[in-house]
Amino acid sequence: MMTLMNMVWGTENDLPAKEMIKYWNHEPGTLKLVRASSNFIYTFQWNSKHYYLRFTHEEDNSAENIQAELDFMMYLLEQGYETVAPVRSKQGKWIETLSTGNSKYHGVVFEQAQGEYVPLEEMSELQFQHWGQTLARLHNLSETYAPSTPARKSWVDSLQFILSVLRRHPEEHKALKEYERIEAWLSELSFGVGHTGLIHFDFETDNIFYMKETSRYSAIDFDDSMYHWFAMDITSALRDLSKQNDDESKKNIDLFINGYRSVKRLDDDYIKLLPGFQRFSDLYGFARLLRSLENLDVSVCPEWALQLKAKLDAICDRIRDGFHPHMVLKTITENNWYACTQLEVSNEQKTVFPVPVVYWLAESAYCGMTPLALYADEELVGFSVYAVDPEDRSYWIMAFMIDQKYQNRGFGRTGMDALIRTIKAEHHCDKIVIGHRIENERASNLYKSLGFVEMSRDEVEVIRELIV
Structure with missing residues (x-):
């Protein structure tokens, strides 16, 4: 999640996007905002094809981290894994940096994903299995990936990030206690080959597109990927299903797990750990939201930003209420x-x-x-x-x-x-x-x-x- 202040500045009259798109070939008048959350996402056209411009403020992500993301995605493409391809700029660069006054933005462009979006409630039993299989294939490829550029961040970096945010918010006593519990719990888990690797971290339905002809999903948005336990990826993928806690959702979770196991081994011991990984995800998300609300000048915020702040405050309250001893x-x-x-x-x-x-x-x-x-x-x-x-x-x-x-x-x-x-x-x-x-x-x-x-x-x- 970018800071809310950066979101306000970055969407004002779409000025950064209008400047950033000039680095790539595009058809004038086709640039449209899709969303702004962790990144600014715009769609545009060139030669009647759809592309996506993604950029972020330098405070919210670094060019080095983005390059590591692109390297992993290109490795996946070389191995035949379905994801979106990045597009070089007019200058032949994967990443362009735009300076606007005192701010810098890092931008990339991707091709449109293959396949179609399938809402959770419309997935067939086979599609749930294929979802699990697609994630397992990603994890198998992750285990053989040897990055040539500086590696992506890991759960250790995420813990350090969480702690740095909480130290700026000493009133968050419950969150700090939860941090101590999660850090101690993770330190006791086995890691390395077979346990950890470069994961997607957000393998939910918003980031996967089903291709009927191959019975596989194409994955997008590796922006949050990090070195973590593979079970963390399963947890984040199944988050919405796990919340529903009804017979249909439980059946669909089993279908996903069975699909995953048809491609990659998954011990029952890791199934038991999924609630613990959800607690890590909640705490990490909480820290990111706290950071996004820092230094917000409400006097210059438009109404939509004030409404978003209220919504994010409510989410923080809900997550905060869930912090409890293990x-x-x-x-x-x-x-x-x-x-x-x-x-x-x-x-x-x-x-x-x-x-x-x-x-x-x-x-x-x-x-x-x-x-x-x-x-x-x-x-x-x-x-x-x-x-x-x-x-x-x-x-x-x-x-x-x-x-x-x-x-x-x-x-x-x-x-x-x-x-x-x-x-x-x-x-x-x-x-x-x-x-x-x-x-x-x-x-x-x-x-x-x-x-x-x-x-x-x-x-x-x-x-x-x-x-x-």
Whole structure:
């Protein structure tokens, strides 16, 4: 995301674009603004063909970084991978730099992408698989890429960028804590061959175009590409589907994953890590938005810029609300069993959660249940028990609680979400069942929001079911 101030200056009467386009052959009167976000994007024509002019302020991107992007794209084209080709200027350059007063802009031109845009809701099952296959092919080629120019940035550079922004905003305490958690988490992951490489980072439907004749997608916009875990690319590609959390979306995610796996190996361990990579993406996006709003002079901003600022402020608020400790479920051992017995709900909640943790530990030891301790980072905050029904192989969450000291912090939702993911990943089950007292409205609202559907009830208890 460019700074909002640069966006205001760069779109004023389209002056930078009108000057930048002079470096390339073009038909007068065909230059039109498409959008301005991370870059200024304009379409134009030459010899009745459509092209795209992309330029950015020097504060928002460097010529060296753009050249590294073009080098990777040309390598992909040489290997037969479908992407857009850059176009040389009249002077035979891939990148032109325009000076306007005290500002500089770096510009490039691309051919129009092959294929057609397919909205997420209109994709067929085959197209979801081909989407995954196209990303896997990109990752395979990435592993054999040896850049001749300075390499693109990596997740390490992104972390440094995040920290530099947050240091300019000391009031962002939650974001800084999230940064510390994400940095520690990434430092523990394996990296190198088979794990990391040059990824796209924004392989969503806006940046891919389907070619029916080859059953492949053509990819555009490698502007954000960086060295990162391949799983990060999968996470960003599936972001919109993951948010929907319905049966159709889950099926489509599986189709994408199966397509990816038909081309490149993807271990289940990395599937479990996707929520963590989404947290990195959220934090990185948050820092970019904070930077984009810096030094904004509202006195000279047009109305559209003020409206955009309000929209970006709201997005920052939403992301900020999502910063929370990393929820981890751990087995009960000799080191934490006693601490678990000290967990308690409030006195008011004991009518709906009357059984103490020590009872559940004893019953689990003799009745084949699985007790788990819930940690927020390294702090014990809750407890859960689940078991399998031997008749229909459904998994029952027998107990779930957050200690009274840690309630009203969002741990109930994030903890239950972590428990659902754990059961699904460990047992590949079809459904998860949970019960709660009729009067427990907090539990009822939480479970409904997570997709649990009421199946039955009696005078005491409601039974809910989640298809996974």
